[in-house]
Amino acid sequence: xxxxxxxxxxxxxxxxxxxxxxxxxxxxxxxxxxxxxxxxxxxxxxxxxxxxxxxxxxxxxxxxxxxxxxxxxxxxxxxxxxxxxxxxxxxxxxxxxxxxxxxxxxxxxxxxxxxxxxxxxxxxxxxxxxxxxxxxxxxxxxxxxxxxxxxxxxxxxxxxxxxxxxxxxxxxxxxxxxxxxxxxxxxxxxxxxxxxxxxxxxxxxxxxxxxxxxxxxxxxxxxxxxxxxxxxxxxxxxxxxxxxxxxxxxxxxxxxxxxxxxxxxxxxxxxxxxxxxxxxxxxxxxxxxxxxxxxxxxxxxxxxxxxxxxxxxxxxxxxxxxxxxxxxxxxxxxxxxxxxxxxxxxxxxxxxxxxxxxxxxxxxxxxxxxxxxxxxxxxxxxxxxxxxxxxxxxxxxxxxxxxxxxxxxxxxxxxxxxxxxxxxxxxxxxxxxxxxxxxxxxxxxxxxxxxxxxxxxxxx
Amino acid sequence: xxxxxxxxxxxxxxxxxxxxxxxxxxxxxxxxxxxxxxxxxxxxxxxxxxxxxxxxxxxxxxxxxxxxxxxxxxxxxxxxxxxxxxxxxxxxxxxxxxxxxxxxxxxxxxxxxxxxxxxxxxxxxxxxxxxxxxxxxxxxxxxxxxxxxxxxxxxxxxxxxxxxxxxxxxxxxxxxxxxxxxxxxxxxxxxxxxxxxxxxxxxxxxxxxxxxxxxxxxxxxxxxxxxxxxxxxxxxxxxxxxxxxxxxxxxxxxxxx
Numbered sequence: 001x002x003x004x005x006x007x008x009x010x011x012x013x014x015x016x017x018x019x020x021x022x023x024x025x026x027x028x029x030x031x032x033x034x035x036x037x038x039x040x041x042x043x044x045x046x047x048x049x050x051x052x053x054x055x056x057x058x059x060x061x062x063x064x065x066x067x068x069x070x071x072x073x074x075x076x077x078x079x080x081x082x083x084x085x086x087x088x089x090x091x092x093x094x095x096x097x098x099x100x101x102x103x104x105x106x107x108x109x110x111x112x113x114x115x116x117x118x119x120x121x122x123x124x125x126x127x128x129x130x131x132x133x134x135x136x137x138x139x140x141x142x143x144x145x146x147x148x149x150x151x152x153x154x155x156x157x158x159x160x161x162x163x164x165x166x167x168x169x170x171x172x173x174x175x176x177x178x179x180x181x182x183x184x185x186x187x188x189x190x191x192x193x194x195x196x197x198x199x200x201x202x203x204x205x206x207x208x209x210x211x212x213x214x215x216x217x218x219x220x221x222x223x224x225x226x227x228x229x230x231x232x233x234x235x236x237x238x239x240x241x242x243x244x245x246x247x248x249x250x251x252x253x254x255x256x257x258x259x260x261x262x263x264x265x266x267x268x269x270x271x272x273x274x275x276x277x278x279x280x281x282x283x284x285x286x287x288x289x290x291x292x293x294x295x296x297x298x299x300x301x302x303x304x305x306x307x308x309x310x311x312x313x314x315x316x317x318x319x320x321x322x323x324x325x326x327x328x329x330x331x332x333x334x335x336x337x338x339x340x341x342x343x344x345x346x347x348x349x350x351x352x353x354x355x356x357x358x359x360x361x362x363x364x365x366x367x368x369x370x371x372x373x374x375x376x377x378x379x380x381x382x383x384x385x386x387x388x389x390x391x392x393x394x395x396x397x398x399x400x401x402x403x404x405x406x407x408x409x410x411x412x413x414x415x416x417x418x419x420x421x422x423x424x425x426x427x428x429x430x431x432x433x434x435x436x437x438x439x440x441x442x443x444x445x446x447x448x449x450x451x452x453x454x455x456x457x458x459x460x
Numbered sequence: 461x462x463x464x465x466x467x468x469x470x471x472x473x474x475x476x477x478x479x480x481x482x483x484x485x486x487x488x489x490x491x492x493x494x495x496x497x498x499x500x501x502x503x504x505x506x507x508x509x510x511x512x513x514x515x516x517x518x519x520x521x522x523x524x525x526x527x528x529x530x531x532x533x534x535x536x537x538x539x540x541x542x543x544x545x546x547x548x549x550x551x552x553x554x555x556x557x558x559x560x561x562x563x564x565x566x567x568x569x570x571x572x573x574x575x576x577x578x579x580x581x582x583x584x585x586x587x588x589x590x591x592x593x594x595x596x597x598x599x600x601x602x603x604x605x606x607x608x609x610x611x612x613x614x615x616x617x618x619x620x621x622x623x624x625x626x627x628x629x630x631x632x633x634x635x636x637x638x639x640x641x642x643x644x645x646x647x648x649x650x651x652x653x654x655x656x657x658x659x660x661x662x663x664x665x666x667x668x669x670x671x672x673x674x675x676x677x678x679x680x681x682x683x684x685x686x687x688x689x690x691x692x693x694x695x696x697x698x699x700x701x702x703x704x705x706x707x708x709x710x711x712x713x714x715x716x717x
Contacts, residue, residue: 029543165476166637166668168701172476178469179480195663198697227693257654259693296545297654332632334545368504368633369542369574374497397479397489397497402663404634406501409479414487444487450468458472 001062005050012046018064020054021120022304023047024127026344030292030305030335037304048128052094059120060085065301070252071262076118076314085116093124100125100137100355110141114357119250119310122352126306134347135387141354143390145322146281147242149187149219149427151390152359157422158391159413160323160361161186164402168195170208171458176396177212178458182450183410184438185394187428188323188361189243189286191223195402202226203239210240216435216453219427221278221322223286228260228268235271242277243286243322244268250289250311253299262315269319280427283322288363289313290327291345292335305335306345310352317358323391324353325361328380330405332367339376342366346380350389361391365407374398374406378415381408385416392416417444464490477636477667500635507638509538512576512630518604520584521570524591527601531555531616535607548609551616555605559619564600566682567622571608575630577639582665583628586641590675597682610644610658617649624685625649626678631662640665643674645681647691657692659685676703 003014014020022036024047031037038044060080065073082089087109088096099105126134144152151158163176173192180186190213192205202224209222221242224231228246235241246265247258255261265285272284289312294300300308309326316324326349329342336342346362353360364380366372381392398409416422423429429441436451438444467481482493489497518528532555535547551559570583603616610627617625624647631640643661646653659681664674680699685691 033544033546163478165478166640166663169476172478175469175472175475175480176478178472179467179478182467182469195669196697196699196701198699200698200700229693230696233696257656259656332542334543337543368501368635369508373501395478397482397493399479399497399500399635401477401634401636404632404637404640406635409489411482411484411487411489414484418487446484446487448465448468455469458469458475 003050003054005046005053007046007049012043012050014047014050017058017062018303020047020051021064021124021127021307024051025304025306026127028305028335028341028345029333029337030295033334034295034300034302034305036302051124052092052097052128054093054124056091056093056096056121057089059118059124064120064303064307065251072250072252072255072311072315075262075318076311079318080118081115083116084113088113088116094128096121097125097128097133101133105137105140107140107142110355111357114355117356119314119352119356120307122355123307123310126348126351131344131347131383134351135383138351138354138387143354143357143359145283145359147221147278147283147322148280149425150280151188151322151425153426154388155422156425157385157389157413157416158188158425159185159394160188160391161190162193162393162395162400162407163190164193164395164400166195166402168201168205173205173208174458178454179396180394180410181454182437183394183414184424184432184441184444184446185410185413186218187220187425188391189221189223191225191286193225193403197226197230199230199233199237202230203234203237206234206239206241212457216457219431228264232268232271235275240277241272241275243284244272245286247288248312248315249293249297249299250308250315251294251299251301254294254297255315257297257299262318265319283320285319285321286323287316287321288325288327289316290331291349292331295335296331306348309349310356313353313356313358317356321359323361324358325363325391326350326353327363327365329366329370329372330363333370336370338371339373342370342372343376343380343383347383347387350384350387359390362389363393363407365393365405367405377406377408381412381416382419385420385422414444497635504633504635504638507577507633508574510576511538512572512606513580514604514606517570517579517583521587521602521604524584524588526587529558529601529603531558531603531605533605533607533609533612538607541607545609548607549611551612556619559603559616561619561621562600563621564623565597566624566626567600567617567620568602569605569608569613569616569625569627570602571605571612571627571629573608573630575633575639577633578630578641578665579628581639582641586628586664586671586674589671590678593675593679611653613644613646614649614651614653617646618651622649623647624682637663637665637668640668643678645678645685645691647685647689659691659695659697673701673703
């Protein structure tokens with residue numbers, strides 16, 4: 001069905017729901033590339049008005065990708081909780097924005113609402129919100145997950161220690177792990193992107209991280225970010241895997257381009273659960289997402305990239321993950337052209353994920369072919385820290401020497417801790433003080449010496 | 461007065477190119493480490509925008525008795541290339557006319573991608589390492605492509621009627637690695653293939669994955685793709701970091717004998 005809106009004598013028409021969503025999306029290169037963006041700023045602003053007038057219920061009756069064609073749509077529709085939705089079922093998108101910003105929408109109300117919301121509802125709402133709205137509402141949401149520690153508590157910020165090495169060299173990886181731990185990084189996960197997806201190489205890295213964590217008695221978890229089928233095979237060969245990783249997207253066809261579907265994700269989760277390696281909880285999945293991945297696989301069905309991204313969070317939440325992060329600036333300038341677009345997308349993704357009940361983190365990042373720099377990353381880090389992001393990346397000096405992009409450094413996390421008063425996960429913070437790394441974890445005060453057990457980690 | 465707090469693990473820097481042991485002022489980056497980063501970022505950005513010296517690369521390939529065809533994607537210039545990946549995955553009209561069916565087991569595509577440095581430095585030397593190992597594969601011509609993306613290899617491979625296409629392409633430049641080359645192998649190349657249909661070997665350069673190791677991995681994947689008649693996520697790389705797999709190295713179909 002078509003949607004229309006008139007502003008000051010000029011009328012605008014939008015052919016269907018996905019067209020309306022796309023035209024209402026704040027400008028970004030990926031939607032222009034897909035040929036679905038608003039023709040000009042006036043059309044975009046008018047589309048936002050039309051979207052604000054739309055009843056939320058519309059999203060239950062009209063799907064942007066047909067139910068019959070896409071298993072992600074089927075997941076969204078079949079798992080929708082109409083009881084949870086009831087308190088807001090009479091609202092329009094514009095009224096829903098008002099509700100979210102109101103004092104009535106507190107932490108408990110938003111948590112109860114999450115199963116009643118669909119990705120398209122939250123994506124639509126984000127499109128008529130400013131940066132400060134996205135920060136304020138997300139800050140009220142709390143999504144707490146557990147494996148060997150507790151991630152996502154109020155006033156906490158966790159970090160993934162990302163010790164990547166271009167040839168997976170164990171000594172080089174150990175050096176980066178030591179550097180990160182000494183700067184207080186690694187409570188979300190110690191997670192390696194392997195240069196090689198070969199099963200023997202992956203198993204070697206898994207064993208190495210397991211040994212570091214168990215020998216140092218660190219309350220954290222490890223992950224080698226390889227394809228889910230590789231993790232399943234490694235588990236069947238006896239690898240001590242904590243978290244099973246997979247990149248996911250918001251359409252069945254895009255997931256197929258990653259070589260996965262919902263069934264294989266379930267198989268991966270079951271394999272990880274069978275090992276029972278968590279001590280305080282059993283959230284065993286780690287997912288990464290990012291706007292533009294479906295378009296990149298020509299699997300977006302004419303839906304704007306931000307709405308498709310929110311649909312990926314519906315996939316994620318079905319598997320009770322420990323960690324989900326949008327890799328916001330990794331995909332490149334054809335999807336998010338510059339710092340302004342990356343910052344906006346990072347805030348949207350975090351907001352949508354949190355509202356849907358997903359433990360959202362963000363890889364605050366950019367590539368060397370994007371029009372972005374360290375100043376842009378500082379802005380997004382500060383905003384996401386204020387928004388209560390569950391975790392960010394931590395890498396030596398912001399430079400990933402394996403994936404060739406820039407993300408947040410160990411130093412950056414400490415900046416956010418000091419400016420925004422954010423501590424690591426409680427179990428990990430206690431370990432940092434016990435190990436002599438931090439003299440005061442709540443104030444991000446570091447010691448100056450290298451404790452002997454950690455010295456042994458890299459110096460042998 | 462010196463406010464920089466040094467890290468007592470500086471000697472670990474010899475183990476990795478990662479920016480470890482930078483020290484700190486308070487909890488922030490010392491000035492020297494900050495400016496070092498800024499300079500490297502400037503250099504990497506410059507590398508993205510510098511055009512490939514195609515003449516020199518073609519000469520290096522011809523010196524190995526390879527038949528080189530010069531092709532161009534449908535992206536006319538770098539600015540368009542960066543914003544329109546769809547154009548970088550298609551040939552322009554003039555190039556399509558150049559590519560006639562030449563049925564072969566294996567065709568190489570060498571494309572500038574996002575780093576002209578990578579291709580200038582590593583394409584010819586890598587092939588010089590790989591080609592002597594390749595026995596039993598009928599080689600097609602090498603397509604040297606400008607403003608090309610990985611999937612451009614699908615159209616080229618299909619037009620040539622190659623059973624396998626291997627694309628060598630400049631990867632996104634990193635701060636410490638402006639010249640990293642990637643390799644993508646696709647069985648039965650044709651339009652519509654996705655990343656799930658390919659196998660990738662990343663970061664080929666002397667400081668990353670050395671030519672020898674990358675060549676052995678390539679050889680393994682080529683043999684397996686031919687044996688199984690597919691490539692992609694179902695084809696698992698069973699080699700170690702040096703590209704060695706003792707159990708399979710000796711198998712005749714893999715050495716092409």
